[in-house]
Amino acid sequence: MGTDITGDGEPSSPLPVPDGLDDNGFPLSNSPTSAAAATSSFADDFYRSGIDWSSLRAAPSPSPSEEPGKKKSGGFLVQRSLFQAWGLDKRPRREEEAAGVMGGAEAGASSAPSVSWPGRKRRRGGEVESAADRKPLACPFYKKIPGTPFTVDAFRYGAVDGCYAYFLSHFHHDHYGGLTKKWCHGPIYCTALTARLVKMCLSVNSEYIYPLELDKEYVIEGVAVTLLEANHCPGAALIHFRLRDGKTYLHTGDFRASKSMQLHPLLQRGQINLLYLDTTYCNPKYKFPPKEDVIDFAVRTAKRYLQKEPKTLIVVGAYSIGKENVYLAISKALQVPIYTDASRRRILHSFGWLDLSKKICSDSQSSSLHVLPLSSLRHEKYLETLKQRFLAVLAFRPTGWTFSEATGNQLDLIKPSSRGKITIYGVPYSEHSSFSELREFVMFLRPQKIIPTVNVGNAASRDKMQAHFREWLKGFDTTIVPPVPKSEEQPISSVKVKIGILCSDAEKVSNFQSCTGC
DNA sequence: GCGATCAGCT
DNA sequence: CACAGCTGATCGC
Numbered sequence: 001m002g003t004d005i006t007g008d009g010e011p012s013s014p015l016p017v018p019d020g021l022d023d024n025g026f027p028l029s030n031s032p033t034s035a036a037a038a039t040s041s042f043a044d045d046f047y048r049s050g051i052d053w054s055s056l057r058a059a060p061s062p063s064p065s066e067e068p069g070k071k072k073s074g075g076f077l078v079q080r081s082l083f084q085a086w087g088l089d090k091r092p093r094r095e096e097e098a099a100g101v102m103g104g105a106e107a108g109a110s111s112a113p114s115v116s117w118p119g120r121k122r123r124r125g126g127e128v129e130s131a132a133d134r135k136p137l138a139c140p141f142y143k144k145i146p147g148t149p150f151t152v153d154a155f156r157y158g159a160v161d162g163c164y165a166y167f168l169s170h171f172h173h174d175h176y177g178g179l180t181k182k183w184c185h186g187p188i189y190c191t192a193l194t195a196r197l198v199k200m201c202l203s204v205n206s207e208y209i210y211p212l213e214l215d216k217e218y219v220i221e222g223v224a225v226t227l228l229e230a231n232h233c234p235g236a237a238l239i240h241f242r243l244r245d246g247k248t249y250l251h252t253g254d255f256r257a258s259k260s261m262q263l264h265p266l267l268q269r270g271q272i273n274l275l276y277l278d279t280t281y282c283n284p285k286y287k288f289p290p291k292e293d294v295i296d297f298a299v300r301t302a303k304r305y306l307q308k309e310p311k312t313l314i315v316v317g318a319y320s321i322g323k324e325n326v327y328l329a330i331s332k333a334l335q336v337p338i339y340t341d342a343s344r345r346r347i348l349h350s351f352g353w354l355d356l357s358k359k360i361c362s363d364s365q366s367s368s369l370h371v372l373p374l375s376s377l378r379h380e381k382y383l384e385t386l387k388q389r390f391l392a393v394l395a396f397r398p399t400g401w402t403f404s405e406a407t408g409n410q411l412d413l414i415k416p417s418s419r420g421k422i423t424i425y426g427v428p429y430s431e432h433s434s435f436s437e438l439r440e441f442v443m444f445l446r447p448q449k450i451i452p453t454v455n456v457g458n459a460a461s462r463d464k465m466q467a468h469f470r471e472w473l474k475g476f477d478t479t480i481v482p483p484v485p486k487s488e489e490q491p492i493s494s495v496k497v498k499i500g501i502l503c504s505d506a507e508k509v510s511n512f513q514s515c516t517g518c
Numbered sequence: 519g520c521g522a523t524c525a526g527c528t
Numbered sequence: 529c530a531c532a533g534c535t536g537a538t539c540g541c
Contacts, residue, residue: 173533180522254531280531319532375534378528399531432531455530 139163142276142451145251147243148223152251152276159185165220169253170236171197171321183208189220191227193235196350197321226266230255232431233322234351240266250447251276256291257433257441267445275447280432280454281400282465287435288400288428289409291325297411298326298396298427299333305394305423306334313386315395317374321347322431323398324356327371331359339367365389374399377424392421400430442472 139157144150149164156178160166168176168190179188181203188198188208195211198204212218214237217226222244227237232254238261239251250272261267288294298316305312314334316327331338338359340348349357361367368390377395386393416425433441442450450469455461 172531174531182522283529285529322532373534374532375528401529401531430531 140456142453142456145241145249146274147245147247148241149221150223150241152239153253155179155183165189167239167251168194168198169239169251170194170230170233171201172233172254172319175253176202179204181205189225191235191237193351194237197235197347200350201320201347228261228264228266231258231261232256234324234353235321247273249274249276250445252278252453254278254280254432256431257437259440261441262444269444270446272445272447273449275442275445275450276453277438277442277450278432278454279438279452279456279465281430281434282438282452282455282468284435286400287409288430289411291429291431293409293411294398294427294429295326295329297414298398298425298429299329301396301425302330302334302394305392309392311389311391312368313390313393314369315377315393316369316371317377317395317397318371319374320344323429324348324351324353326396326398326427326429327369328356328359331369334369336369337361337367338369338371339364340371344371393423395422395424397424397426398429399426400428400432400434401426439468439472442469446473446476 137157139151139154139160143152143154144160144163145152149162150167151160151163151165152167153169153175154160154163155166155168155176158178164186166186166188168179168188170190171194176198179198179202183202183204186208187210188195188204189210189212190198191214192211195209198209199206212225212227214227214229217224219225224242226240226242228240230236230238230253236253236255238253238255241249241251243249248271250267252275255278302314305314314330314336316323316330318324318327327338330336338356339361342362345360345362348360351357364370370386374397377397411427414425414427416423418424450473452462452465455465
């Protein structure tokens, strides 16, 4: 598909990787299926296309004469130096173990390998390896940003060789997995909202956390970095990188593509060399309506049920963060406060989203609108206990999975599941792009190359996605319009923001801007 | 006991 | 299917 972007030549000799993984962090199949071949051809394809992935590779044998501290450009980056520079000359004592090498759910861990590969610890049926025997996880190549010392959402691999800056796209478990209060592998860059959650919920040391404002260009390790609203959960960001040589990459983290994104000056047609794409629903079978329509449907449904039975408890299922607009809209429409437990209240209040905060109450008795973990919607205990105060329960389970070929965009065709006085509606409220939204986004952007970041654990699924990408980009030449006039050395940034100074908590809070995507 | 991780599950 | 977790078991400290 793409033409050579860099002409930088072939990557250097591969890093030593743990047994059982290829040098991109993909598991080597034990069985002689086509999966192994397809895996390597997938990765090879990216290598062949001329992207220089070598910058994230440590020198084959780190030269002892290498000056401590980081090298800004050229040559290899040696992680060891960074630890020395920080006086943290210590690798983690226990490397993360090789489990879910595909990087957790967002990488399709469960579709990847039911095969177990060497290095994976077995706990059941068989011998148990000791922790010391375990091999470290390899960071998969699609989490690394070529030509930079950056990774995105790569916290479960311990210290990643050559990585000086760890970006966190948003605060969902499958992206921050591995982040704990013991984190000491390097600075973490994310939005201010995500930064607060990382500190509050994971107790990560503030000295490692660097909150960035949306739409502001920062220069980090010589690379211009801008975070953009991702239209996913509060604090979620697209990450835009502009390298010194003019190459431009966009990492979508998790996002829901929208028409308004096309208006962003950094997302103009033909300006992205490499797109790391959230391909969660990159399959034509995933159709769902705009979020507004789903919210409208939930509000209408709630009103209808309340009319029939005024003593109805409305329940909205939600993960830690995300889906706030569903229950906020119901709260506003029905003029009822939102009850949820203390831990979620703490998180929601931390958003600094005043409209939401003022609706939250801590007394379950005084509210007929409750927000629960999605898992509680299965257990009927909670619903049962509340039946003492309410005569009926109407629950919403908002997820992009709630789709049906038949219903498609027709919300009124949704059939709830009912048992007694308890009714549960699965509503197709998605915080990821639908297939058609993905297609429109990609066809607008016309990136030179696309790396899917979700559903990559399965070779067949990767091939299907690549086929879609080819189709979408067919007929367009892949010449990238330089985002800046091609002339002499470009200053990397018009608005330079100093990075490397730790903000005080007060500064970080005052920097907070209300969540535009909410 | 506590925190972290994993298999299994939805 | 698997969103983005949760649960219970297990391990190291």
